[in-house]
Amino acid sequence: MAEYERVEHDVLVIGAGGAGLRAAIAAAAGGARVGLVCKSLLGKAHTVMAEGGVAAAMGHVDDRDNWRVHFADTMRGGQYLNNWRMAQLHAQEAPDRVRELEAWGAVFDRTTDGRILQRNFGGHRYPRLAHVGDRTGLEMIRTLQDHAIHLGIDVHMEVTVVQLLKDRDRVAGAMAYDRERGRFKLFSCGAVVLATGGIGRAFDITSNSWEYTGDGHSLAYDAGAELVDMEFVQFHPTGMVWPPSVKGILVTEGVRGEGGVLRNKDGKRFMFDDIPDNYKGQTADNEEEGWRYTQGDKSARRPPELLTRDHVARCIQREVREGRGSPHGGVYLDIAWIKERLPKGAEHIRKKLPSMYHQFKQLANIDITAVPMEVGPTTHYIMGGIRVDGDTQMSNVPGLFAAGECAAGLHGANRLGGNSLSDLLVFGKRAGEHAVAFAKSQAAARLAPVDADASVAAALEPFERGGSPEAPYAIQHELQGLMQKLVGIVREEGEMRQALSGVAKLRERAMHVGVHGNREYNPGWHTALDLHHLMTVSEAITLAALERKESRGGHFRDDYPDKDPAYARFNIVLRKGLDGAMELERRTIPPMPDDLKAIIEEQKS
Amino acid sequence: MTAHTFKVWRGERGTGAFQDYSTDITEGMVVLDAMHQIQAENANDLAIRWNCKAGKCGSCSAEVNGHPKLMCMTRMDELPAHEPVTVEPMRAFPHVRDLVTDVSWNYEQKKRIKKFKPRAPDAPDGTWRMMQADVDRVQEFRKCIECFLCQDVCHVLRDHHKHDEFVGPRHLVYTAALEMHPLDIEDRLGDLKDEHAIGYCNITKCCTTVCPEHIAITDNAIIPLKERVVDSFYDPVVKLVRLLRAKRT
Numbered sequence: 001m002a003e004y005e006r007v008e009h010d011v012l013v014i015g016a017g018g019a020g021l022r023a024a025i026a027a028a029a030g031g032a033r034v035g036l037v038c039k040s041l042l043g044k045a046h047t048v049m050a051e052g053g054v055a056a057a058m059g060h061v062d063d064r065d066n067w068r069v070h071f072a073d074t075m076r077g078g079q080y081l082n083n084w085r086m087a088q089l090h091a092q093e094a095p096d097r098v099r100e101l102e103a104w105g106a107v108f109d110r111t112t113d114g115r116i117l118q119r120n121f122g123g124h125r126y127p128r129l130a131h132v133g134d135r136t137g138l139e140m141i142r143t144l145q146d147h148a149i150h151l152g153i154d155v156h157m158e159v160t161v162v163q164l165l166k167d168r169d170r171v172a173g174a175m176a177y178d179r180e181r182g183r184f185k186l187f188s189c190g191a192v193v194l195a196t197g198g199i200g201r202a203f204d205i206t207s208n209s210w211e212y213t214g215d216g217h218s219l220a221y222d223a224g225a226e227l228v229d230m231e232f233v234q235f236h237p238t239g240m241v242w243p244p245s246v247k248g249i250l251v252t253e254g255v256r257g258e259g260g261v262l263r264n265k266d267g268k269r270f271m272f273d274d275i276p277d278n279y280k281g282q283t284a285d286n287e288e289e290g291w292r293y294t295q296g297d298k299s300a301r302r303p304p305e306l307l308t309r310d311h312v313a314r315c316i317q318r319e320v321r322e323g324r325g326s327p328h329g330g331v332y333l334d335i336a337w338i339k340e341r342l343p344k345g346a347e348h349i350r351k352k353l354p355s356m357y358h359q360f361k362q363l364a365n366i367d368i369t370a371v372p373m374e375v376g377p378t379t380h381y382i383m384g385g386i387r388v389d390g391d392t393q394m395s396n397v398p399g400l401f402a403a404g405e406c407a408a409g410l411h412g413a414n415r416l417g418g419n420s421l422s423d424l425l426v427f428g429k430r431a432g433e434h435a436v437a438f439a440k441s442q443a444a445a446r447l448a449p450v451d452a453d454a455s456v457a458a459a460l461e462p463f464e465r466g467g468s469p470e471a472p473y474a475i476q477h478e479l480q481g482l483m484q485k486l487v488g489i490v491r492e493e494g495e496m497r498q499a500l501s502g503v504a505k506l507r508e509r510a511m512h513v514g515v516h517g518n519r520e521y522n523p524g525w526h527t528a529l530d531l532h533h534l535m536t537v538s539e540a541i542t543l544a545a546l547e548r549k550e551s552r553g554g555h556f557r558d559d560y561p562d563k564d565p566a567y568a569r570f571n572i573v574l575r576k577g578l579d580g581a582m583e584l585e586r587r588t589i590p591p592m593p594d595d596l597k598a599i600i601e602e603q604k605s
Numbered sequence: 606m607t608a609h610t611f612k613v614w615r616g617e618r619g620t621g622a623f624q625d626y627s628t629d630i631t632e633g634m635v636v637l638d639a640m641h642q643i644q645a646e647n648a649n650d651l652a653i654r655w656n657c658k659a660g661k662c663g664s665c666s667a668e669v670n671g672h673p674k675l676m677c678m679t680r681m682d683e684l685p686a687h688e689p690v691t692v693e694p695m696r697a698f699p700h701v702r703d704l705v706t707d708v709s710w711n712y713e714q715k716k717r718i719k720k721f722k723p724r725a726p727d728a729p730d731g732t733w734r735m736m737q738a739d740v741d742r743v744q745e746f747r748k749c750i751e752c753f754l755c756q757d758v759c760h761v762l763r764d765h766h767k768h769d770e771f772v773g774p775r776h777l778v779y780t781a782a783l784e785m786h787p788l789d790i791e792d793r794l795g796d797l798k799d800e801h802a803i804g805y806c807n808i809t810k811c812c813t814t815v816c817p818e819h820i821a822i823t824d825n826a827i828i829p830l831k832e833r834v835v836d837s838f839y840d841p842v843v844k845l846v847r848l849l850r851a852k853r854t
């Protein structure tokens with residue numbers, strides 16, 4: 001018999017970013033005994049890194065804004081593959097969720113009449129992002145954290161879940177280990193909410209932290225849940241490329257919003273060369289007009305640097321591939337040039353982009369008020385994830401709920417900036433509430449001891465193998481390189497087939513990984529356990545991307561560069577087959593109700 | 606590329622010693638990169654805490670050449686080139702393993718501080734009005750990334766081990782953010798004086814010096830709080846001064 005500590009809760013929330021915290025708060029408010037588990041310390045989840053803001057149609061800056069416009073913007077951004085019910089609920093409920101944060105102590109930047117200030121962002125028709133300078137995520141996570149700690153929630157910090165456990169067909173528990181001691185904990189509960197975030201660490205160049213190994217995606221998949229839209233990964237166009245140690249760290253879209261321009265090594269603003277037809281009407285065709293737009297001239301059209309993230313990322317990639325890149329394999333992002341236009345340009349830059357100024361100064365020794373930055377695309381966000389019901393956030397497995405980046409549906413083929421933070425709040429709350437309702441309707445969970453024992457034994461296998469030639473870090477690196485090269489921004493049949501067989505080989509090798517040392521705070525061991533999750537999400541992304549023979553949103557295929565209307569009718573769903581192999585299905589998108597269709601039509605003009 | 610020597614603290618729960626590692630340093634590397642490289646090359650089980658690698662999460666706190674720092678924001682080329690770099694865990698908290706300490710005490714302290722309590726909403730729709738000028742000060746405090754470097758350096762905790770009485774500079778900043786929040790109507794001054802022992806702080810300003818978010822911890826948070834405490838509990842000297850002042854005007 002394996003050794004583990006037993007812990008019991010009504011609702012177990014896995015993940016303490018914005019989505020997990022909001023779910024835990026809702027579950028506690030519903031009268032449940034709540035457990036909240038996270039891999040890091042409380043308050044350090046990915047949400048803390050978000051910069052730009054949280055989208056909510058409050059209409060404080062432009063009173064033409066309302067939920068209908070936000071809904072239509074989200075659907076257009078997602079190229080209509082979104083779960084329309086989620087897009088509707090999200091647009092309707094985000095304003096209340098943001099105001100609620102204020103009632104819990106958040107201090108957003110203010111309008112001149114003392115309300116929450118909102119800013120412009122790509123794809124949002126009106127200024128919509130509530131923000132705090134360029135540290136909105138910190139404000140959000142701290143507000144939720146400080147509110148949650150007074151609600152009697154049991155927080156299990158630095159505890160990693162390795163497997164979900166079932167009572168017949170419903171999820172009713174989880175096995176986890178604590179980082180500090182390496183001891184196991186068996187959680188039993190009435191319902192589980194997964195809020196584990198994304199998968200960025202499956203790629204070499206990413207803005208994501210070590211935590212983003214797709215755990216939730218993979219835990220749910222192994223428990224029988226369906227994944228959807230996995231081909232849609234968002235590559236943010238501007239990450240740092242030099243020095244090597246900071247490669248991938250995000251350079252906010254705000255730089256371009258403030259007038260920053262992209263140039264190749266010949267000094268050319270290449271974004272003017274390739275403006276998609278459907279955006280020609282709303283994009284500036286000369287530098288002067290673009291500049292006026294960034295300075296708030298409402299009659300001017302936006303500069304091509306502010307086209308959608310996927311398009312800008314591909315243009316940068318093309319410049320680099322065709323030999324017009326910067327010395328370190330990126331392009332130039334120049335904000336310093338605005339000094340020609342603004343008398344106190346340098347000061348202005350430091351004031352508007354404090355953390356970017358600081359980040360480049362400290363990490364790259366570059367003064368962005370004087371010289372251009374070097375930037376290139378970086379893996380940023382996954383639109384795909386666990387398929388959930390739009391209202392309840394429950395997956396196809398009873399008792400298993402998901403919210404935030406690990407869930408899918410809201411964003412379709414492409415996410416608009418700012419729509420993630422609001423996603424966490426709206427659907428975190430819903431998941432928490434419905435998890436309580438579900439938990440209350442169930443008898444006490446009965447978990448089979450053999451399952452628990454097997455779970456512990458599997459987690460300890462790397463120690464059993466001891467020192468082996470297969471080191472966990474090496475395999476992780478190889479996988480990241482492979483996914484970056486073969487399933488990155490520009491995809492193609494042959495390369496993706498190669499990736500599939502590559503992943504299969506690495507999975508095989510991962511089964512032989514051995515680790516040294518003891519169980520206490522042993523990162524080699526943790527990396528070994530993450531490999532399984534990384535393999536699962538890599539395979540899922542590749543399979544779905546092979547199946548979608550068109551280009552849409554975050555998914556671009558060199559061999560099928562155009563959008564194909566036939567592919568607008570379904571989502572790609574993946575699940576674990578009875579034989580253990582990954583199964584794929586084209587799932588028809590249910591028809592949109594007439595009232596929502598009418599909104600889309602009315603907002604087209 | 607040059608090889609550099611690091612003396613890294615290895616060990617568990619108080620026992621341990623510096624161990625030498627050599628690793629290659631390339632342009633732009635920060636101390637955290639060097640630790641990761643050592644972890645990947647020579648010490649797979651080296652315990653480090655980190656997340657964002659961009660100075661935003663406050664996880665990677667350690668003492669580099671004896672100074673409390675975020676490892677991810679400390680560039681190798683800021684450090685003396687020809688001397689070994691020492692890297693050790695924060696010393697004001699119980700040691701766990703290698704560079705990791707048990708910072709859970711901080712989370713307990715925060716729970717002891719009365720939570721935010723807003724006044725009744727200003728508008729019928731349940732919202733409030735606050736001017737930017739009125740929130741600037743609170744926003745400075747809310748930049749805190751909870752790295753606990755200020756706690757690490759404060760002599761009341763580090764040398765005098767008053768963990769049972771004194772909440773430390775981080776939590777004085779937190780209290781200040783609540784007390785100076787325009788909407789808050791809770792009273793925390795009694796707790797500050799008795800339960801949280803603000804009186805232990807003798808304004809050495811060491812905390813301010815190490816704060817990676819450049820929060821003016823002492824000048825903007827602690828001193829104004831001390832003044833409020835004194836005012837509210839009728840310190841006889843202050844009372845006298847105020848009386849005299851009042852007479853003069």
Ligand SMILES: Cc1cc2nc3c(=O)[nH]c(=O)nc-3n(C[C@H](O)[C@H](O)[C@H](O)COP(=O)(O)OP(=O)(O)OC[C@H]3O[C@@H](n4cnc5c(N)ncnc54)[C@H](O)[C@@H]3O)c2cc1C
Nearest residue numbers: 015016017019039046047052053161197404405418420421
């Ligand atoms: C640099 C950057 C800037 C961004 N800026 C914006 C922005 O301005 N606006 C916006 O809307 N979005 C932004 N995003 C995206 C947004 O921040 C994320 O999508 C969002 O924060 C994800 O929140 P979450 O609650 O789903 O997950 P996270 O906040 O990542 O939390 C995941 C949690 O799950 C835990 N976890 C994971 N696996 C396990 C496991 N196996 N066991 C136990 N716990 C586990 C982790 O420890 C963590 O607590 C940005 C992202 C980045 C990287």
Ligand code: SF4
Nearest residue numbers: 759806808809810812
């Ligand atoms: S100023 Fe006060 S709180 Fe800060 S280090 Fe000195 S004694 Fe500690």
Ligand code: SF4
Nearest residue numbers: 749750752753755816
């Ligand atoms: S006040 Fe500064 S030093 Fe102290 S925990 Fe916060 S950020 Fe760190």
Ligand code: FES
Nearest residue numbers: 657658663665677
């Ligand atoms: S890793 Fe986040 S502050 Fe250093």
